[in-house]
Amino acid sequence: MFHLELSRWVSSTTKTTVCHAKPLKTSTAFSGSSGTYNVHALELAAAKERKLKGLSVTVHFLDDTQHVFHLEKKSKGSVLLDQVHQHLELVEKDYFGLQFYEDDSNKPEFIRWLDPLKPIKKQLNGSQTKLFFRVKFYVSDPSKLLEEYTRYQFCLQLKQDILEERLILPASSAILLSSYTVQAELGDYQPEEHGPDYLSNLVLLPNQDKDIELKICELHQSLKGLSPAEAEIGFLNYVKRLDMYGVELHKAKDSSNRDIQLGVTHLGLVVFLNSVRINLFSWSKIMQISFKRKQFFIRLIKEPSESYDTLLGFNMNSYRTSKVLWKSCVEHHTFFRLHSPRVRRKFPLSLGSKFTYSGRTEFQTVSEVKQRGKLERKFVRSPSKIVRQTVPAPALEVKGKVSVVPPRPPRPYDNKVTSLGTKEPKKAWTEDSHMSDDDGGFLERTLEGPFMPGIANRVISYADEEPSPTTPNELYDTPPYSLSHSPTSQQCDVAATTIVLELDGGEMYGFIISGGSDRNLPIKISRIVADTPADKCTPKLNVGDVLLQINEHECTGALYDEACSYIREARKQNEGRLTLVVKQFASAHPEPGAAGVPEPYYMYVPAGSDVSPSSPSDALQMSIHLLADGLESGHQVNQYEMLPRKHPDLACDESAKPKNVNKNRYRDISPYDTTRVVLKNAPSGDYINANYVNMAIPHTEIVNRYIATQGPLQTTTEDFWQMILENNCNLIVMLTTLVERGRPKCHQYWPGVEEVLTMQNIIVKGEAEEDDPSGSFVFRDFTLQDVKNKSEKKIKHMQYTAWPDHGVPDSPTQFLIFTKKMMECRADDAPVIVHCSAGIGRTGVLVLMETALCLMENAEPVYPLEIVKNMRDQRAMMIQNAVSARNENGTTSSATHLGRTKSQYRFVCESVHAAYVARDKKQEKIDTEV
Structure with a gap:
């Protein structure tokens, strides 16, 4: 025990208590119970531990x-x-x-x-x-x-x-x-x-x-x-x-040891050469992806014409980069293509990487x-x-x-x-699974012999085998591995949604439907045009949504034509309001090849084929491969939409002069002053809405000459024939009917058989008229007489009558036949008169098609985008983008039908590809016979 003696000292400002302790007996200092707690030392230790x-x-x-x-x-x-x-x-x-x-x-x-x-x-x-x-x-x-x-x-x-x-x-x-x-x-x-x-x-x-x-x-x-x-x-x-x-690039080498880059996107695996995309392998075309050491593999789904799977390989810089690319593919495929992360089956003796993407998918994020x-x-x-x-x-x-x-x-x-708001965001990740990726995913069966990037040995036969629990399972299977794994088969549909659309400018709702070829196939939304009512509506209309009702008409079990008639009927009722009841599906934007979406013809460029433009025929082949790839991925259409509609430095002043305004069928469609056709002896002046368009074929002396013009008005018929006379033309190509959807598209500027059309400078007599057996074309013959010098010449008139009021022809076959007949009738030097209604849409399609056929005949590469640029430098808006041209009454013209313009470009590209395939098969047959 201690005896305490206390003394206190107080100052004027503070009060301090001082305690003095003095032991009374030293012998009793350690007697009884005692305890010590070292606060300072423990504070230092805790701080050190927290720091560590x-x-x-x-x-x-x-x-x-x-x-x-x-x-x-x-x-x-x-x-x-x-x-x-x-x-x-x-x-x-x-x-x-x-x-x-x-x-x-x-x-x-x-x-x-x-x-x-x-x-x-x-x-x-x-x-x-x-x-x-x-x-x-x-x-x-x-x-x-x-x-x-x-x-x-x-x-x-x-x-x-x-x-x-x-x-x-x-x-x-x-x-x-x-x-x-x-x-x-x-x-x-x-x-x-x-x-x-x-x-x-x-x-x-x-x-x-x-x-x-x-x-x-x-x-x-x-x-x-x-x-x-x-x-x-x-x-x-x-x-x-x-x-x-959105491309994440990874360095690699192809079969010829060239440096390439592999990119991973929401579309699939993309191949770049010198910063130019040369190929795309969409997720819907890939069966499996894998890697082993420095080698990265993708296995493609069999084409209908093939009896084997195609395995493509690439050499990466290191094992680590190969694994990083593989993981990126796993994550991107899961995020963009699946509804929820795939639960991987666990095998007791499984080898290789067990990595899977464990976060939420895009579908889950959008839904939440x-x-x-x-x-x-x-x-x-x-x-x-x-x-x-x-x-x-x-x-x-x-x-x-x-x-x-x-x-x-x-x-x-x-x-x-x-x-x-007050809601706290949910956690983005979960910890309910524990995975390791210590080793890399490699092929179940190793390839014999040294590996070179390219197409691996085709004797591989495990494509359709189910992995065995006793064999390594290092492949990442990209669904659909079977029908049950297909992203479209796993779609979780939600309750029916009602969507109301108003007509856009009295003309368009802005969506395209597919399906209904028989009563067992549902009617689906196959495409939505940007910046239209269908694109801006709330709730949102998505590609892949199934139509249940159109203005209270049941669509379940309806045919395609019936659904179209319901939509046309809606235009005339209730101020054009269209009420849709849809069943929304998870895959709002299905890739080509997904269920219900027709997949265009597609040809892969095998990595081992080493297609390069070392010769003209190789250059042509590569250009067609790239065209097919662009159609598959949508790249062709996307790039087309980005092209300028008009040349920024070319004026159209003549068309805006008061004396010429009424000669234009559409106010927004005007000819460039530099390339416009100037009339010399026309009674009404020198102006006509027409341009010279010349398309040269590289490395040849061929120049296909055209005059692209609008469909004549009643008041410009005489100008039209004067243009034919002064330019010594002998062929007129017409790509429209006189009336479409109840609206005049072109005046009948020609006389009937045995009839005569008399004008101040010209007399035109109808000689013959014949329909093609297919019912798609009409051929006419005229005699044109120059009143001043009494000279006569024969004029051939070709009209394509089968182009539908909406969209494009169902098949390029008839259009290709028509184009080839036009080429047979063409004179060497005289320009061909080509017109539709505005003189830019279908007119541009035909010019592009003939130019492509001529390029093929001369083994020159075909690049449709370059052809469009060339045409638009001579006449604005050829194969025009979706613009808002107006007719005389101020309403939107059918020539600029939203959605049609994009489909026109896709149609002509598919026609070019079909022409090349037919030409290739024909040549192959000739070679076989020889």
Whole structure:
């Protein structure tokens, strides 16, 4: 026991109590019970332990901000992802991921995605604690993104891709996208606020200069009135059409040891050579993907004409890069093609990688966001200004060199979303499965002999075998492995949905249906035209939706023609309002080859075939392969939609003069002044709505000459015949009927048989008229007499009457026959008069078709897009894009029927391909007979 003597000392400001302890007996100091608790030592130990167990990582965001996250040392990637999503208050979070470098070299080949199922500490090597938030899965269609903030993040990512030259695109496209960015960040162009150099402090493009800024400024002015959200939607809707949109590239080598790049997208596996896409293997065509060491394999589904599966192989740079590509394919296929992640069967002795994608799929994400509804939120957009960046973003290897993102500024303000809702986003990842990918997926049966990339030995026979529990199971089977695994067979339909559509400008609803060839096949939505009522309606109408009712008419068991009649009937009733009851399916945008979607003819370019333009015939063959590939992937049509409708430097002033305005059938269809046909002796003046179009065949002296013109009006009939006389024409090709859907498309400018049409300078007499046995064509003969010199000449008239009022012909066969008959009737030097109604749509289709046939005859490659560009440089809008031309009454013309223009281009491309296939078979038959 201690005896305490207490004394106190009190100052004027403080009161202190001092205790003095003095032991009374030393011998009793340690007697009885006692205890000691070392607080300070334990505090130091706990702090040290927390420091050892804790983990701090820095995440760099797309708007150049960064945030430090504190985690437990053993935390898995899903914990960090959850914290990042909560920090951003991100709802549609499954499109995004975190990237990091495996070492301190910061080389592109060492950048990896954070795995949510593995501990973070195991993935981040050493002191590497920097991660980069970015888009992992580029949405297949931006309309699926319901949140404005998600679209904003996508735009930030794509702008970064452009600056890093990850997204390679034409200069015109880059300028257009930059104008959308400026509109979103700065708003409407204001001359008093935006000086001549207002874009100089914005980093928009890698090689930005004054000329580029001037062009961006011009386009920026044309976007006046668009809100930031609308500008970003325009940005995304345009960029989705580009070849390299959302492509994650991996270096590889082909069979000839050329350097190529393999890209993984929502469409499938894409092959690039020198930044040009040369092939696409869609998910619907791939049976399995696998890898073994440095070799990466895909096995393709058998074509109908084949009795074996095709196995393609590529050599990667290393085992690690081969495995990374394989995992990327697994993730992309699962995310975009399946409704939920596939549960992999577990075998006791299974070898190889057990990796599967465990996050949510695109279907699950879209479904959940639709159910919860949109969250109203406020956020500030990040400006693209120049300032030195303190933390370098991931470097990318581009064309043999490493480039770093151009520096951008730290934000003077925080753009963190302030959500007006109260719902907390659900976790993006789960921890209910434990997987390892320590070893790589390799083929069940090794190939004999040394492996070379290309088509592997065709004696492989395990394509349809079910894996055995006792054999390695390292293949990733891309459903459909059987019918039960098919994504379309697993679709989870929801309750019937009612959708109401109003006519667009009195003309179009904006969707196309398929199916109904018999009463057992449902009527489905096969295509939706952008920016039409079907595209903008709420609830959203999706490709693949099954029609149950059309304006209270039952469609279950209906035939295609019956469904079309219901839709036509709706135009005339209730102010054109169309009420659809649909059964919505999960696969909103099925790939070619999915159930219910007819798949176009497609020919693969085998990696081992080494098709290269070493000779003219090889160049032709390659061009047709690329054409078929483009039709399969939709690339051809997407690129066509991006072509300028008119040459920007060519004026159409003559057509706008008061004396000539009434000579135009459609106000928006005008001839270029530089190539217009100028009449010399016409009574009404020198103007006619017509252009000279000359199509040269390379490496030959052939030049196919045309006069592309509108269908004559009653008041321009005399001008039309005067043009024929002055240009010494002997062939007229007509691609329309006089009336379609109750509307006049062309005046009957010719006389009947034994009848005479008398004009001031010309007399035309009808000699003969004959229908083709197929009922598709009408052939007429006329005699044209020049009144002044009494000379006469024979005129042949060919009319294609089988082109349907809606869409395009069902088969290219009759159209090819008609084109070849026209070629037989063509005179060497005289131009052929070609017209439809406006003189641009079907007229352009015919010019492209004959040009392609001539190129084939001379073993020259056929590139339809280049032909369209050439035609449009001579007459605007040939095979026109969906524009809004107006007729004399101000209503939309059928020549610009929305949806028809795209199908016209696809139709002529399919016709070109069919012509080549028929020519190839014919030549093969001749060679066999010889």
